[in-house]
Each structure stands twice: as structure tokens, then as C-alpha cells.
Amino acid sequence: MEVVNRLAESIDFIEQNLDKDLRHEDVAKVACCSKFHFQRMFYMLTGGTLADYIRKRRLTVAAQELASADAKVIDVALKYGYNTPESFSKAFSKLHGMSPSQAREKGRTLKAFPRLSFQIQIKGAEDMNYKIAQKESFHIMGKAIQTTVNMEQNKVEIPVFWDELNRNGFTESLKPFAGPLGYLGVCMDFNEQADTFTYVIGVEKTTEDLPEGCIVKEIPASTWAVFDAVGPVNQAVQATWERIFSEWFAATGYEHADGPELETYPVDGNIMAEDHVTQIWIPIVKK
Incomplete structure (x- = not known):
């Protein structure tokens, strides 16, 4: 159970630092393991990479900000780790199917990539010897x-x-x-x-x-x-x-x-x- 708690804490840490320089080794440190083994464990548990998860969470939160506030695209891009509006727009369009500017239009449907939660699943179908x-x-x-x-x-x-x-x-x-x-x-x-x-x-x-x-x-x-x-x-x-x-x-x-x-x-x-x-x-x- 302690492993599950540490993983949950690492996800909390990610959420609290989406708009900061979020290094993988710092996330792994929260879970009390090395960066290499945390990344492998994360992939085994989720089927996706840590980098991809952070990217999708940042773009999800960025879309919410663009849709609900008057923030400039360049400001949102820089806030979530993109050096140029072009790189932000490319990543944003790939996930949401529209440009950041279009996301500000009323009635647009945005994709939300939810934050992860971890729990032990009792499968019971097969012993693990x-x-x-x-x-x-x-x-x-x-x-x-x-x-x-x-x-x-x-x-x-x-x-x-x-x-x-x-x-x-x-x-x-x-x-x-x-x-x-x-x-x-x-x-x-x-x-x-x-x-x-x-x-x-x-x-x-x-x-x-x-x-x-x-x-x-x-x-x-x-x-x-x-x-x-x-x-x-x-x-x-x-x-x-x-x-x-x-x-x-x-x-x-x-x-x-x-x-x-x-x-x-x-x-x-x-x-x-x-x-x-x-x-x-x-x-x-x-x-």
C-alpha cells in the first residue's frame, strides 16, 4: 500500500507544478525511487510515458485557461513550457484538434486528459507465485x-x-x-x-x-x-x-x-x- 501512496503523491506533485520546470528526477524523488525505475514503473502501470502524461495534462489545463479567461496565447504557451507560440500551437492542435485561438471560441469541444489515480486492483483470477x-x-x-x-x-x-x-x-x-x-x-x-x-x-x-x-x-x-x-x-x-x-x-x-x-x-x-x-x-x- 505504501507504493500506491507514493505514486499518488507523485501525481499530486505533478499537478502542483504543471506550470513550473518539472523534472522527471524530482517526480521520482517524491515516489522514493530512481528516475529510471520510476519511468519504467509508470509505463508498466499506465501504458504511457511520464513525459507524455505531463504534456497532455499541461495541454488540458492550458485549454481550460484559454476557454475561460482572456489570457494571451503566448502567455499560456510560456507558462506551460513552450518556448514559442508555434510549438505550443502544434502540440495543442495535435491533442485538441484545433488551434489555441479556436479553443477560445464559445461552444468548442475540448479534450480533457484526466489526472491519474492509483489503487490496488484485486483481480483474484490468478495467483502470482x-x-x-x-x-x-x-x-x-x-x-x-x-x-x-x-x-x-x-x-x-x-x-x-x-x-x-x-x-x-x-x-x-x-x-x-x-x-x-x-x-x-x-x-x-x-x-x-x-x-x-x-x-x-x-x-x-x-x-x-x-x-x-x-x-x-x-x-x-x-x-x-x-x-x-x-x-x-x-x-x-x-x-x-x-x-x-x-x-x-x-x-x-x-x-x-x-x-x-x-x-x-x-x-x-x-x-x-x-x-x-x-x-x-x-x-x-x-x-
Whole structure:
């Protein structure tokens, strides 16, 4: 329940600062988590980005002001973060289907994008099974890319990266070295300022003789919440992530420990099979 309360407080903070310089890291601080993880959690819960939500709320309030007052368009544009009337008019027209000047005409129908509210939904249709695991620090070896959550580029670049390494035989070359966790997809080295992170495809490091092109990264000792995502990878993994953020964190009192996140895949098997199991490992702390 504490997670839900913090999310509600972050929405209150947004509403109170729509006409100010509203930085994502300040919103995240209200919710007591990092900017990166707040943005991911926000997307998992709402299906939209934090930036898009703030933009739509600002344009909703701006439209209300234009329709009910004699404010100048340029003043409203500057108040809600637009440097020019042209940029404001373009964004305004895209949301409302009319120009800011037209919004001042009586009888015009404006769109209202409502503020969010959060609550725990008791679904009851399916249990969410997990286990808590302790694991000492270990090293992984593999190949990495840097990607970003901006415009959800990570959702495009990571699958392309997997396809590339599968096609060129790199993942197959790792197979003899794979430990009990199998293949790993690891999100780590989060850069809060640039909204970037490193994504590594690899296995646990079990040898000093690295396959060609491998890098080595350390995963720190952590307490982990481990979830089974059962079914074809594309659907099962995304659905499990969404339930973790929308149900599990709110119901258990655990919080994200801001460390690397792991997805583990068996080295053999059909990733599109109905009984395929992908494990999601999330570093946690109890609050």
C-alpha cells in the first residue's frame, strides 16, 4: 500500500507544478525511487510515458485557461513550457484538434486528459507465485549495447540485438559455458542523467578463456525476487513485468533495490512454446 501512496503523491506533485520546470528526477524523488525505475514503473502501470502524461495534462489545463479567461496565447504557451507560440500551437492542435485561438471560441469541444489515480486492483483470477533468493556477487560474460528508455528505443533495440547475436552464432558459442541460469539478458549500469542503460546478453562467467568479443560485468550480491514467466517469450515476459509493477510491489511491501535486473532463458527449448519458462530476477529491499 505504501507504493500506491507514493505514486499518488507523485501525481499530486505533478499537478502542483504543471506550470513550473518539472523534472522527471524530482517526480521520482517524491515516489522514493530512481528516475529510471520510476519511468519504467509508470509505463508498466499506465501504458504511457511520464513525459507524455505531463504534456497532455499541461495541454488540458492550458485549454481550460484559454476557454475561460482572456489570457494571451503566448502567455499560456510560456507558462506551460513552450518556448514559442508555434510549438505550443502544434502540440495543442495535435491533442485538441484545433488551434489555441479556436479553443477560445464559445461552444468548442475540448479534450480533457484526466489526472491519474492509483489503487490496488484485486483481480483474484490468478495467483502470482514467486520466490526470494539470496545470491552472492558473480560475473557475467557476453556482449553489450547501450540503449535508452526515451521513446521506448530499448523495446526496439534489444530484440534486434538478440536477433543479431542469434544469427551470427554468438549465443550458440556461449552455450558450452552456460551455468544453471542459462542465457542471461541483463539491464544494468543505469545512467539517470541520460536515461540510458547497458544491456548485456551472456552467461555466468565460468572460465578465464573468454569467447571472442566478450566483455565481463559484475553482478553484486543481492536479495532477489524471482518470477516464472510461462509461455511464448514475447507475451509472457511483458505480461509478467506488468503484473510485478501493478500488483506485486504494491501488495508485498518490497521495493526495487536499483540494481541490475536479469531475465534468464534455458539454453535449449522453444522460446515460443506454451510451456517455455523465462525467469525474471529483480533485486529487492524490504521496507
